[in-house]
Amino acid sequence: MTVTLADVAARAQVSPATVSRVLNGNYPVAATTRERVLRAVDELDYVLNGPASALAASTSDLVGILVNDIADPFFGIMAGAVQSEIGGSGSGGRAGGERLAVVCNTGGDPERELTYLTLLQRQRAAAVILTGGAIENEAHAIAVAAKLRRLESAGTRVVLCGRPPVQDTKAIALAFDNRGGGRELTEHLIGLGHRRLGYIAGPEERTTTRHRLEGHRAALEAAGIEELGGWTVHGPYDRRAGYEATLELLRRDPSLTAVVAANDSVALGACAALRDSGLRIPDDVSVAGFDDLPFSIDAVPSLTTVRLPLAEAGARAGRIAMGREEPPPGGIAVIRGELMVRGSSGVPRG
Amino acid sequence: MTVTLADVAARAQVSPATVSRVLNGNYPVAATTRERVLRAVDELDYVLNGPASALAASTSDLVGILVNDIADPFFGIMAGAVQSEIGGSGSGGRAGGERLAVVCNTGGDPERELTYLTLLQRQRAAAVILTGGAIENEAHAIAVAAKLRRLESAGTRVVLCGRPPVQDTKAIALAFDNRGGGRELTEHLIGLGHRRLGYIAGPEERTTTRHRLEGHRAALEAAGIEELGGWTVHGPYDRRAGYEATLELLRRDPSLTAVVAANDSVALGACAALRDSGLRIPDDVSVAGFDDLPFSIDAVPSLTTVRLPLAEAGARAGRIAMGREEPPPGGIAVIRGELMVRGSSGVPRG
DNA sequence: CTGTTAGCGCATTCAT
DNA sequence: ATGAATGCGCTAACAG
Numbered sequence: 001m002t003v004t005l006a007d008v009a010a011r012a013q014v015s016p017a018t019v020s021r022v023l024n025g026n027y028p029v030a031a032t033t034r035e036r037v038l039r040a041v042d043e044l045d046y047v048l049n050g051p052a053s054a055l056a057a058s059t060s061d062l063v064g065i066l067v068n069d070i071a072d073p074f075f076g077i078m079a080g081a082v083q084s085e086i087g088g089s090g091s092g093g094r095a096g097g098e099r100l101a102v103v104c105n106t107g108g109d110p111e112r113e114l115t116y117l118t119l120l121q122r123q124r125a126a127a128v129i130l131t132g133g134a135i136e137n138e139a140h141a142i143a144v145a146a147k148l149r150r151l152e153s154a155g156t157r158v159v160l161c162g163r164p165p166v167q168d169t170k171a172i173a174l175a176f177d178n179r180g181g182g183r184e185l186t187e188h189l190i191g192l193g194h195r196r197l198g199y200i201a202g203p204e205e206r207t208t209t210r211h212r213l214e215g216h217r218a219a220l221e222a223a224g225i226e227e228l229g230g231w232t233v234h235g236p237y238d239r240r241a242g243y244e245a246t247l248e249l250l251r252r253d254p255s256l257t258a259v260v261a262a263n264d265s266v267a268l269g270a271c272a273a274l275r276d277s278g279l280r281i282p283d284d285v286s287v288a289g290f291d292d293l294p295f296s297i298d299a300v301p302s303l304t305t306v307r308l309p310l311a312e313a314g315a316r317a318g319r320i321a322m323g324r325e326e327p328p329p330g331g332i333a334v335i336r337g338e339l340m341v342r343g344s345s346g347v348p349r350g
Numbered sequence: 351m352t353v354t355l356a357d358v359a360a361r362a363q364v365s366p367a368t369v370s371r372v373l374n375g376n377y378p379v380a381a382t383t384r385e386r387v388l389r390a391v392d393e394l395d396y397v398l399n400g401p402a403s404a405l406a407a408s409t410s411d412l413v414g415i416l417v418n419d420i421a422d423p424f425f426g427i428m429a430g431a432v433q434s435e436i437g438g439s440g441s442g443g444r445a446g447g448e449r450l451a452v453v454c455n456t457g458g459d460p461e462r463e464l465t466y467l468t469l470l471q472r473q474r475a476a477a478v479i480l481t482g483g484a485i486e487n488e489a490h491a492i493a494v495a496a497k498l499r500r501l502e503s504a505g506t507r508v509v510l511c512g513r514p515p516v517q518d519t520k521a522i523a524l525a526f527d528n529r530g531g532g533r534e535l536t537e538h539l540i541g542l543g544h545r546r547l548g549y550i551a552g553p554e555e556r557t558t559t560r561h562r563l564e565g566h567r568a569a570l571e572a573a574g575i576e577e578l579g580g581w582t583v584h585g586p587y588d589r590r591a592g593y594e595a596t597l598e599l600l601r602r603d604p605s606l607t608a609v610v611a612a613n614d615s616v617a618l619g620a621c622a623a624l625r626d627s628g629l630r631i632p633d634d635v636s637v638a639g640f641d642d643l644p645f646s647i648d649a650v651p652s653l654t655t656v657r658l659p660l661a662e663a664g665a666r667a668g669r670i671a672m673g674r675e676e677p678p679p680g681g682i683a684v685i686r687g688e689l690m691v692r693g694s695s696g697v698p699r700g
Numbered sequence: 701c702t703g704t705t706a707g708c709g710c711a712t713t714c715a716t
Numbered sequence: 717a718t719g720a721a722t723g724c725g726c727t728a729a730c731a732g
Contacts, residue, residue: 016710017718020712027717049708051410051474052711055399055711056710076425080419102453116450123401150395265644275650298589299650356725365702365704366703366727367702367704403726405708406728704729705730708728714721716720
């Protein structure tokens with residue numbers, strides 16, 4: 001029924017081995033023979049059987065990408081960048097050498113993260129890239145580390161993109177400097193004169209959440225500002241959480257002059273809540289986000305935030321995963337964010 | 351080195367076939383035997399070899415998803431929804447029955463679309479879902495149709511999500527009513543009193559672009575408004591294109607009272623350009639988008655647009671691809687958008 | 701309900 | 717530079 005390599009061999013009057021060799025291009029084959037084989041491939045409209053070659057070669061051309069939420073541009077941008085770098089090096093010509101991206105949406109759920117890792121191991125993925133913050137839970141961290149080690153020992157390259165290093169693992173880590181960015185952002189607001197700042201943190205037990213919050217608090221402390229009890233609220237990384245958290249913060253302390261959000265989506269929700277409460281930005285309350293996603297510059301006023309080079313990081317992770325770029329020394333690189341001061345932050349009222 | 355099914359069989363003192371059966375769960379096995387096997391699996395930390403089982407069973411658990419740009423939430427939302435539906439039915443228990451999503455970023459390039467389809471065919475994907483508008487090019491359309499037919503004949507289910515049907519194919523199509531949505535949107539503006547409307551269209555040779563534009567023009571025509579020469583500009587589906595196109599439209603006709611954008615990102619760029627030109631929205635110029643992406647409601651003023659049920663469509667496409675939902679009668683379903691009238695549209699000045 | 705037997709389609713040794 | 721032979725790890729008849 002389906003045409004196989006043997007059929008091609010027969011048509012080209014060569015052995016199956018030869019066909020395999022021209023298709024993989026990693027072995028000397030006479031030019032005329034190659035021609036003949038390629039012609040047969042075309043005529044028969046032959047397509048290699050991926051599973052079969054993966055089985056025989058014990059490697060596949062799949063690359064796993066774990067994300068919390070592919071609908072969130074934060075992850076979409078990284079995933080897209082990874083994808084663009086794992087494509088074929090263009091060596092062979094035809095649809096060869098191409099690597100496919102298996103995107104796994106964990107939804108931030110520890111179990112699903114583990115499940116997907118197992119599934120990728122099952123597929124004998126060539127590489128696995130874990131993006132975004134890690135879940136902070138002892139047992140889970142141990143389980144993940146064990147899985148990664150197992151993957152590595154099976155020859156799968158593991159790269160962390162926007163996630164801190166994992167102990168006892170050869171995984172290359174490209175970590176964002178969330179702490180530094182968070183600190184710089186809050187320092188900016190304090191420099192403007194703000195002394196009463198609310199903070200809308202991400203979900204608990206996440207490295208990203210913790211690091212950004214730590215940076216924020218470090219800035220407060222350095223300025224001698226004592227954080228009041230109700231100034232921090234936790235919630236998901238989405239606009240709705242930002243909206244509700246802002247109303248809550250306002251309820252707790254109507255005298256706040258600034259709201260710092262865990263990321264840009266949350267900040268957008270915060271802006272909406274402030275507007276709906278009759279407060280002007282930044283005249284009454286300043287707002288800041290994190291990430292600098294594409295839509296942030298179009299907010300009104302445009303959002304003060306910390307730009308993370310998501311596309312660059314994703315691309316680099318992809319290249320490292322493909323062995324096309326040298327890993328950073330020590331296997332760890334810290335990627336800094338850049339403070340983007342825009343219209344949503346200003347001097348406090350009064 | 352690596353533990354195989356045979357090892358598990360030996361440890362559990364059963365035949366390899368039995369192990370295979372409990373792992374796949376699609377065959378009666380005595381409870382006590384199953385227990386024993388499962389224990390052995392755990393003890394050995396065994397993970398099935400995906401390529402091997404795919405080869406033997408001649409099906410894989412990969413589902414391909416073609417998108418133009420995964421960094422764009424329009425596609426991210428659909429991809430995420432698909433993903434959530436192709437997961438395991440929870441029958442077996444462990445990490446079984448799970449299907450993995452292979453996300454392929456075509457960037458709107460015809461060649462890459464074809465290449466990815468071939469790659470997916472090579473992987474013997476269980477299903478392929480093509481999202482978003484199709485490229486309008488005779489030769490390419492024929493090539494795609496041929497590829498889809500080939501995929502289908504190999505047992506791959508093909509579903510189109512947000513894309514019009516493909517001739518001579520069994521592909522199920524969930525098409526968005528872009529024409530109807532575009533028409534309704536422009537009718538809304540005309541109803542408000544607008545008579546001079548600029549239109550920022552998407553890239554040429556795309557079904558989505560054409561249909562939305564056709565809807566717009568149909569509304570103009572029905573209202574007896576003759577479209578002037580410079581009222582339409584084409585460009586990519588991003589904010590920057592919207593920004594530049596708006597400046598261009600303003601240059602051509604400073605008396606425009608409304609700008610209709612091909613999608614929300616473009617609309618955001620349009621808003622920025624209008625503001626930068628000292629024009630107020632909607633007092634001086636009304637703006638409308640399309641899609642109703644999450645950030646659109648947070649634009650200031652919030653964006654009048656046409657909401658497309660992207661998540662629902664993606665989820666449905668996923669279920670149909672998995673055979674868990676009956677395809678629509680005739681293999682085609684037209685999904686309507688919903689006009690969302692918000693702050694960015696108002697009665698024209700003067 | 702369980703074991704035995706054959707391949708699935710290809711990449712690789714080894715020869716030549 | 718090419719061919720012949722072997723096995724990758726698993727599933728699917730077929731028996732029993």
